[in-house]
Amino acid sequence: METLMELDDFKSAWKTLDARLQRDNALQLHLLRDRKLDKARNRLRPLFWGQIVQILFAIPFLLLAVALWSSNPTQGSVIVAGIVLHAYSVFTIMAAGVVLGQMSKVDYAAPVLEIQKQLLRVRTYYIRSGMVAGLPWWFLWVVILMVLAGLGGGDLLARAPGMVWGGLGVGAIGLAATTWFHRWSRHPARAALGKKLDDGLTGGSLRRAQAELAELIRYEHGS
8 A cells, every 4th residue: 555655656746747847848948949039130130231231322323313314314325324223223222121021020929930931031032132232233334324424414325335335245244144153053063052152142140040040940849
């Protein structure tokens, strides 16, 4: 009889200890989740400020286009250059705004896998934003020169057609080479190179935020 009572006491103590361990594990997981999510949120601050810088970068070109319209240009080539510069400025600002909007939609109270999906959306829009802001510069430097000439009442295409067409030709070659290199580096035989380039496009702040979430998932699965 006494042995049975000792066995019951042992079972009861074991259940109590097991319940306490489960509570401790749950508490530790909760604390770890809060800490990792705070770190992930903080990791994205450089990305946030990077988009603000992109907006500020585009504003002077927008003002340059507005100044051109205020001068009432009449040359067709100058008007086209102004439209291109104006469109570039607006789309660059909009692209950065979309990234900021996606960042604001990240729900850090959601399950970790859902947060990862949301960050992947941020990554997608961030890469697109960088392409909108960066790739047009193969041609944009020529456009800016044409706009500046137009502000002075001149027509760069009429005065120096070789410079304009030559610059646009170089831009076309550069853009084609960029496109070719992008496809070449993504070949399965060059997977390591492609991954390095993708990591570079993703941005360090996003990679570090994703790493914090990945570590949290490993802990949750391990526990």
